[in-house]
Every structure is written in structure tokens, then in C-alpha cells.
Amino acid sequence: MAVEGITKLPITIKNDEATKLFMQLSNISGEIGRLDEKYKSSMLQSGFINLLALNESVQSTRIEGTQVTFTDMIEQSNKTDKNSNYIEVMNYQKALLVGEERIKNGYPITTRLILELHSILIDGARGSNLSPGDFRKIENWIGPTKKREDAVYIPIAANEIEEYLSNWETYANGLPYDRKMSLDHLGTVEGMVLDEDTHPLLKIAILHAQFESIHPFLDGNGRLGRILIALYMMQTKQISAPLFFVSEELETKRAKYYALLNKTRGNRPDWYSWLHFFLEASERMTNRLNKLLDDANTIARSGLKKCKTTSEKHVYLYTFSNPNATAPIVAKTLGISQTTARRALNSLADYDLIYRDQSMIRNIQYFNYDVLELINKK
Structure with missing residues (x-):
């Protein structure tokens, strides 16, 4: 039977679960800080980051079924005729870089930016005939077939999208004058509330799951949701460039990724399992990126000699x-x-x-x- 709908943000988790997550978080935060310092001191900086962004684009589109590889993209880069997979990956990279520019110019992640990035993401690619840059107006569902009865999840109704995205946006950016978000939807609060003042890495894990569950577009939700991860880490000053890429780690455990996202939905969401999974993926990817930057700088210094x-x-x-x-x-x-x-x-x-x-x-x-x-x- 399909899970239907979601509850609004903030969320709660059990106190013992919170303790485990914060222990995970302390290790990852240090690694992200080291990654940012390595980026800022690197002789390669934006050029190499663009290449990493291309790899992120490849891995994110692969989660959604494309067969393109990083090597394919490099080999096609100087060809006149570009196939649909190439266009889809390049759109992802372009949307990521446009988002980076907006964040650097002081624009927070809002519904307006989300619509702009979605329009770029599916321009001339898969989903381009499905209302680019506009929220869906009809019901849709997620499942192995196109039949509603086979759905594993049925998102909120189309007429509720703006209401839920407004809640999402408030959770992402906070309320003015240090006001706090309402907790009325939680009823009697048990455990710990992960509110808008929660650590950005936990917040983006929650925001990503919630965005995928709102499912505001007919196509491109997953790709756009993963772009927002990198941009939010920039917006919250965790890292200086859109370098926090987790799609490669998520792609390696695609089935588990989708299953745990689905557990955050419905009336009795399991947020801990998803947050634990996301932090583990983040730690593995941060360690890999740290080593990648070290190795790239070593190669560059040797070559320059x-x-x-x-x-x-x-x-x-x-x-x-x-x-x-x-x-x-x-x-x-x-x-x-x-x-x-x-x-x-x-x-x-x-x-x-x-x-x-x-x-x-x-x-x-x-x-x-x-x-x-x-x-x-x-």
C-alpha cells in the first residue's frame, strides 16, 4: 500500500537517536572544514571544481537511469552532435553554476530560485515538455510502473505545493526577528526537535528528503534536489564553493537511498534512518573529496616543475x-x-x-x- 503525503517541518527524533547523530556530525564537520581550507589554498580552485561539478552532474543523472559516464562526457565535449544524455548532464552543471552565482551574490535559496534552476535543468532535455520552471498542476506518484495502484508513494496534492514549499523555505532560511517556527503540527512534542537552528548538514538532509517528498515538478525533482544540497552548504557558509557533492555516494546505494527517503513520509516518518544514512554518505564523500584535492594538487605541482x-x-x-x-x-x-x-x-x-x-x-x-x-x- 502506498505511503501518502508528509508532515511539515520542523521534525522530531528520539533523544537517543539525536545523541548518535550528533556524534556522527562532530566528525564530519571537521572533515568539511578541512575540505574548505584545502579548496581555498588550492592552486586549481574553480577550474578543477568545475570538473568535479561535471562528475557530480553525471552521478546525479545516473541515479535517475541515464547510462552516461564521466568519460563519455569528456569524450563528447568537442563533438558537434550532442546526445540527450550529454545535454541533460550539461544542464545539471549549468543549473549548479547559476545557483552558485546567485548564492555568491547574496540570494538565498527560495521558491523563485528553485523555479529558475528547474527551467535550466530540463531545457531541451528529459522532461522539457512537462512544464519547465512551473509546479505540477496534477497529481503524480512514485512507483515501478505508471499505474497509480503500483505506487509506493503518492505526494501531496498539487494545490498544496506552494504551502508546503513555503514551510520548506522558512525552515531553510528561518523567520525574521529571531521568531521561531510553529510546532503545532507535532502535537505533544516527544524527544528532540530538529528546528531551523539545527546544524546545516542535518538541515540539508531534512530539506532534501522533504523536497523530494513534496515532488513539486512533473520531472527533475531528484536532480534539482541534489543540486540544492551543494548550494545550501554554500549558503550556510559550510563551504566556499559548490563542492559538497554526495550524488556519487547516493548512486552506489540507489535502492537504499530511495527506500529511506520513502520512510520519511506519511504520518509516522522514520527520520533517524534517513539522517544516519545521509551523514554516512556525506562522511565517505567528504573523505574522498579531501583526498582528491590532495592528489590533484600533488599532480599539478609535479607537472608545473x-x-x-x-x-x-x-x-x-x-x-x-x-x-x-x-x-x-x-x-x-x-x-x-x-x-x-x-x-x-x-x-x-x-x-x-x-x-x-x-x-x-x-x-x-x-x-x-x-x-x-x-x-x-x-
């Missing part, structure tokens, strides 16, 4: 944001001549820092396989 000119250094660092490079693209991006770009790329290939694809006569492609292997390493 082999470079003999300023142009070679700039072009080499560029390949950490685009490991499939051509002279015209490098020239355009870095504002140098194609001759200078080609000379630098050929020199880097001679130093064995990148690979020159000899099968091409024009628009020769150069691959930084050190970076590709780093991202693909599990």
Missing part, C-alpha cells in the same frame, strides 16, 4: 578543468593565439604531461589522463 614557459603552465593548469583540450578551445578560453596554444599543448605532450591523439589531422585532441584517472578512481 616540467613546464618551461608561462604559457605552458597556464595551459597545463587549464587541462585540470578540461582534460580533453584542443588548441582553438584553449586559445579562446585563455585569450591567447592558437599558435601559442598549440605550441604549449605539444610541449606538454612531449613532457608526457598530456596525451596527443595522433589519429586526428585537424583539431587535434589532447588528454590529461592523470586527471581523468583521478576522477574515475573509486
